[in-house]
Amino acid sequence: GPVSVRRRLRFEAAHPSSEAGVTMNMDGMRRLLAEDNAHYLLFVLIFAMAPAPVTLALVPVFLFALLHSTVYTRQLVTRQQLPVTDQVLRLTSYIDRNTRTILTLIALNEIFLMPAVILMLFNGYGSIVTPFLYYKFLILRYCSNRNPYNRTVFRDLRIRAEQFCLSPSCPQIGQSIIRGFIAFVLRFCPPEAPQNYVY
Numbered sequence: 254g255p256v257s258v259r260r261r262l263r264f265e266a267a268h269p270s271s272e273a274g275v276t277m278n279m280d281g282m283r284r285l286l287a288e289d290n291a292h293y294l295l296f297v298l299i300f301a302m303a304p305a306p307v308t309l310a311l312v313p314v315f316l317f318a319l320l321h322s323t324v325y326t327r328q329l330v331t332r333q334q335l336p337v338t339d340q341v342l343r344l345t346s347y348i349d350r351n352t353r354t355i356l357t358l359i360a361l362n363e364i365f366l367m368p369a370v371i372l373m374l375f376n377g378y379g380s381i382v383t384p385f386l387y388y389k390f391l392i393l394r395y396c397s398n399r400n401p402y403n404r405t406v407f408r409d410l411r412i413r414a415e416q417f418c419l420s421p422s423c424p425q426i427g428q429s430i431i432r433g434f435i436a437f438v439l440r441f442c443p444p445e446a447p448q449n450y451v452y
Contacts, residue, residue, distance in 0.1 A: 305378040360402040
C-alpha cells in the first residue's frame, strides 16, 4: 500500500544504489577533468615522471606563474599591502596588455611539445607512455571550457598550412605531405562544441 511505497522511497533515499554512486563518481571525475587545474596537474606529472628532463615543458609553467603573480600583485596593490611604484605599475600593465599573446605562446608551446616528446622517444630519451599521456593532455586542453587558445592556435596553424599549400612556392610533394599531415591530425581532434570562455 501507500505506507510500503513511502518506506521504500525512504530506504532508497537513505541507501542509494551502487550504480547511482558509480554514476555520481563518474560525473564528478568528468567535472574534475574539465578543470584547467587538473589539466596542469597531469602536465606536471607527465614530465615529472619522464626519464629525461624536458626544458621546453618549463615554458608554460613559467608563463602561467608570471600571469598569476601579476594578478596577485595587483590584489596586494589594491589592498594597499604593497607599495605602489612605477616599476610595479609598468610591469603589471605590460603583462595585462600582453595576456592574450602570452596565452597564445603557451598554447603554441603545448602543441609543439607533442612532436618534441615523440622525437625524444625515437632518440632513446623518452618513455613509450609519455606520448599517449601527453595526447590525453592535449585533448583536455583542446576541449577546455575556460581557455579557447589551444583550439584557436590549432585552427590558425591549419589555415596557415593550407594557405602555404596553395602558394606557387610549395612543390607538389610538399602539398601532399602537408595535406596528409593535416588529415592525420584532424582524425585525432575531438569535435568542437560551444564553450563559455573566460578570456
